[in-house]
Amino acid sequence: MNGWTGQILRVNLTTKTFRVETFTEEFAHKWIGGRGFAVKILYDELKPGIDPLGPDNKFIVAVGPIAGIPAPNTGKAVVAAKSPMTGGYGDGNLGTRISEHLRKCGYDALIVEGRAERPTMLYLENDKVEFIPAGDVWGKGTYETNDWIYAKYGKGVGVLNIGQGGENMVRYAVVRSLEGRAGGRPGMGAVMGSKLLKAIVAKGTKPIPQADAEGMKKIGIEDLRKVQQLDKESGWSIQSTNGVLAWCNEVAALPVRNFRKTHHPDAWKVDGERLNNARIATYGCPNCTMRCGITIHDEAGRESELDYENVGLLGPNLEIFDLPQIGTLNYMCDDYGIDTMSGGCILSFYADAVDHGAVPGDIKFGDAEKFKDVLRRIAHRDGEMGNLLAEGSLRASRAIGKGSEAYAMQVKGLEVAAYNCKFIPGMALAFGVSPIGAHHKESWVITFEIKQTSRDSYGPEKAQKVIDLQRIRGGLFEYIVSCRFPWIEVGWGLENYPKYFNAVSGLHWTLDDFWTVSDRIYSLIKLFWLREYPDTHRKLDYPPAVWFDPSNADTEGPIAGKHLEYDKYDGLLQHYYDLRGYDKRGIPTMATLERLGLAAEAKAAEKYGSLT
Amino acid sequence: MKVTIKLIGPFVNQLGFSEKELEVPPATTAEGLLAMVKIDKARPKIVTRNGRAVAPAEEVQDGDRIVVSPIYSGG
Numbered sequence: 001m002n003g004w005t006g007q008i009l010r011v012n013l014t015t016k017t018f019r020v021e022t023f024t025e026e027f028a029h030k031w032i033g034g035r036g037f038a039v040k041i042l043y044d045e046l047k048p049g050i051d052p053l054g055p056d057n058k059f060i061v062a063v064g065p066i067a068g069i070p071a072p073n074t075g076k077a078v079v080a081a082k083s084p085m086t087g088g089y090g091d092g093n094l095g096t097r098i099s100e101h102l103r104k105c106g107y108d109a110l111i112v113e114g115r116a117e118r119p120t121m122l123y124l125e126n127d128k129v130e131f132i133p134a135g136d137v138w139g140k141g142t143y144e145t146n147d148w149i150y151a152k153y154g155k156g157v158g159v160l161n162i163g164q165g166g167e168n169m170v171r172y173a174v175v176r177s178l179e180g181r182a183g184g185r186p187g188m189g190a191v192m193g194s195k196l197l198k199a200i201v202a203k204g205t206k207p208i209p210q211a212d213a214e215g216m217k218k219i220g221i222e223d224l225r226k227v228q229q230l231d232k233e234s235g236w237s238i239q240s241t242n243g244v245l246a247w248c249n250e251v252a253a254l255p256v257r258n259f260r261k262t263h264h265p266d267a268w269k270v271d272g273e274r275l276n277n278a279r280i281a282t283y284g285c286p287n288c289t290m291r292c293g294i295t296i297h298d299e300a301g302r303e304s305e306l307d308y309e310n311v312g313l314l315g316p317n318l319e320i321f322d323l324p325q326i327g328t329l330n331y332m333c334d335d336y337g338i339d340t341m342s343g344g345c346i347l348s349f350y351a352d353a354v355d356h357g358a359v360p361g362d363i364k365f366g367d368a369e370k371f372k373d374v375l376r377r378i379a380h381r382d383g384e385m386g387n388l389l390a391e392g393s394l395r396a397s398r399a400i401g402k403g404s405e406a407y408a409m410q411v412k413g414l415e416v417a418a419y420n421c422k423f424i425p426g427m428a429l430a431f432g433v434s435p436i437g438a439h440h441k442e443s444w445v446i447t448f449e450i451k452q453t454s455r456d457s458y459g460p461e462k463a464q465k466v467i468d469l470q471r472i473r474g475g476l477f478e479y480i481v482s483c484r485f486p487w488i489e490v491g492w493g494l495e496n497y498p499k500y501f502n503a504v505s506g507l508h509w510t511l512d513d514f515w516t517v518s519d520r521i522y523s524l525i526k527l528f529w530l531r532e533y534p535d536t537h538r539k540l541d542y543p544p545a546v547w548f549d550p551s552n553a554d555t556e557g558p559i560a561g562k563h564l565e566y567d568k569y570d571g572l573l574q575h576y577y578d579l580r581g582y583d584k585r586g587i588p589t590m591a592t593l594e595r596l597g598l599a600a601e602a603k604a605a606e607k608y609g610s611l612t
Numbered sequence: 613m614k615v616t617i618k619l620i621g622p623f624v625n626q627l628g629f630s631e632k633e634l635e636v637p638p639a640t641t642a643e644g645l646l647a648m649v650k651i652d653k654a655r656p657k658i659v660t661r662n663g664r665a666v667a668p669a670e671e672v673q674d675g676d677r678i679v680v681s682p683i684y685s686g687g
Contacts, residue, residue, distance in 0.1 A: 447683050
C-alpha cells in the first residue's frame with residue numbers, strides 16, 4: 001500500500017508487551033492519518049465514561065502519509081486521547097522528528113495502553129520496542145529530560161516527553177518535543193503522566209513506501225526552496241506570529257486583564273517589533289521552511305521561545321508588558337510541560353477571582369513574581385489553590401463558586417486562545433464549535449471577518465467561512481499532518497497537498513475528496529462527544545458568557561459599548577448547524593452520517609445517545 | 613489635517629518606520645494616504661481606520677489613526 005506503512009504499533013505499559021497490527025486500504029483512504037486515525041481508533045476502542053487519567057484511556061501518536069518525506073513543513077505528529085480537560089475527544093499537533101522516525105520504524109500510528117508500574121520511557125528502533133526505566137528523570141523538567149535522552153541516543157532521534165506538569169496530571173499539561181515545541185493542549189501530557197510514561201523516543205531507518213519516491217523527492221525539494229523564497233519575500237518571519245499582537249491591539253481583539261479589556265496603551269512594548277529586536281535565535285520544526293520560533297533571553301538569561309499566543313496570554317492578559325518577564329513565565333510553562341495558553345488563562349482567572357473577592361489572596365494583575373509562584377504551585381499541585389488551579393478554570397470555578405464561573409474563559413472546559421471576541425461574532429463561533437474546546441487552530445476567521453464583512457453581522461457567510469477553514473485547518477492539515485503556515489501566511493497553494501498525497505499514494509485525489517474526509521472526521525468527533533455527554537446541548541457550543549455581558553463592554557475605543565448578543569449568536573450557530581447538516585443540539589443527523597459513510601459509527605453511538 | 617499612520621509586521625521593515633503623523637490635504641482617501649507613504653499596492657493587506665476596516669475610497673478625517681497590516685491568518 002503506497003503512501004502508508006500499513007502498520008500500527010500497539011504497546012501495553014501494564015504488561016510490557018507490544019503487537020504490530022495492520023490496517024486496510026479502505027481504512028487508510030477513509031481516515032488518511034493523524035487526527036483521522038486518532039479519532040477512529042479512540043472512538044472504536046474507548047468505552048464511554050472511562051476516566052481520562054486512568055489506565056483505560058489510550059494515548060495515540062499518529063502521523064500522515066507525507067510524514068518523513070522531503071516536502072515543506074511536514075515534520076509534525078498528532079497526539080490524541082480522551083481529554084482530561086474536556087471529557088471529550090482531545091488532540092494536538094507538534095513538530096517532532098517522531099513523525100519521520102515512527103514511519104521509518106514501519107508505523108503510521110502508535111497506540112499506548114495501560115499504566116506502567118514505574119516511570120518508563122518507550123524506545124522504538126525499527127522492529128525493536130523497549131521499556132526503559134525513566135526514574136532518573138521523573139520529577140525533572142522537559143529540558144533536562146530531553147538532554148538526558150539526547151545523551152543516551154544522540155540528537156537525531158525523535159522525542160516526545162513531559163515535565164512535572166504531566167507527571168502531576170495538571171489537566172492542561174502538554175507533550176513537548178524540543179525539536180518543535182509543544183502540542184496537545186487538552187491535557188495530552190497529563191495522559192502520558194497518568195501512565196507513568198515520561199517519554200517516547202523513536203529511531204527508524206526503513207524506507208517509506210511511496211508510489212513515486214523519486215518524483216516526490218524532486219517535487220519536495222523544489223517546493224521546500226519555493227516556500228523558503230516566499231517567506232523571504234514576504235518578510236513574515238521577521239516578527240513571526242507575534243506580528244498579529246499589534247493588530248489585535250488596534251482592532252480591539254487583544255486579551256487584556258483576563259479578557260476584560262481589548263487593548264492597552266503599553267501593548268507595543270511586547271509586540272512583534274520588540275520581539276524581533278530582542279531575538280537571539282530562531283527555531284523551526286523538522287522540514288521547516290519558515291521558522292516561527294523566536295527566542296529571547298528571559299530574566300534568568302535562559303532562551304525562551306515566544307509566539308503570539310504565549311505573549312498574548314502570559315503578557316497583556318496578565319497585564320505584564322515586559323518581554324523578559326513573559327519569557328520567564330513561558331520558560332516555566334515549557335519546562336513544566338504546561339500549556340502556555342490555558343496556563344495564561346488560568347493565572348488570569350485566579351487574579352480576576354481574587355480581584356472580585358471570590359477567593360482570598362493578594363495576587364494582582366501585573367505582578368509577575370506572584371504569577372511565577374502560582375505557576376510553580378500549579379505544576380506541583382502544591383497547596384489547596386495550586387491543586388485546584390491545576391484542574392483548569394472550569395473545574396476550579398465550579399469548586400470556588402461565588403460567581404467565579406464568569407471569570408473562566410473557556411469553552412467545553414478548554415481555555416480560549418488569545419483573541420478577545422467581545423465583538424467578533426464569527427471568531428467567537430470558531431471557538432464555540434471547535435471540536436476539542438476553544439482553540440484557534442481549527443478555524444481563524446478574524447481577519448476575514450474584520451476585512452471582508454461587517455463586524456456587526458451574524459450572517460451565514462461567517463458560518464460558511466468557519467466551515468471552510470475547519471475543512472482546511474482542522475481537517476486537511478491535521479490528518480495529512482503538515483504545518484499550515486506555508487498556506488496561511490505566505491500563500492503556498494492548497495493544490496500542492498493533493499500533489500504530494502498523490503505522488504506518495506499513487507491515487508488521483510482532488511481537494512474535494514479531502515473535504516469529505518474533513519467532514520467525516522468532524523462528524524465522528526461529534527459522535528465521540530455525544531457518547532460522553534448524551535444530554536448534549538447547543539449551549540456547549542457557546543463562547544464564554546462574559547463576551548455577552550453588557551457590563552463587560554469596552555467603555556472606550558473602537559468597540560465601545562459593543563458586546564455579543566445571545567439571540568443573534570444562537571442564530572449564527574444555527575446557520576453553522578444547517579450548513580453542516582447537524583441537528584439543533586449540534587449533532588450530525590443520520591442523513592449526514594450516512595452520506596459521510598458513518599452508518600456503523602452512528603449505530604455504535606445510538607447505544608448512548610439519540611440521533612435524529 | 614493630521615492623521616497617524618501605523619504599520620505592522622514586514623511593512624515596518626519595508627518602509628523604515630513604524631508609526632508617524634502626517635499632514636494631508638482635505639478629501640484624502642485611505643488609498644491616497646497609502647500611496648503617499650509608498651505602500652506596495654499589490655501586496656495583500658488589511659487597512660483599518662480607528663480600529664474598523666476602511667474602504668480604499670473612504671476619506672480620512674482629521675485625527676484618524678490608520679493602521680496597515682499584512683493579512684495574518686493565525687498561529
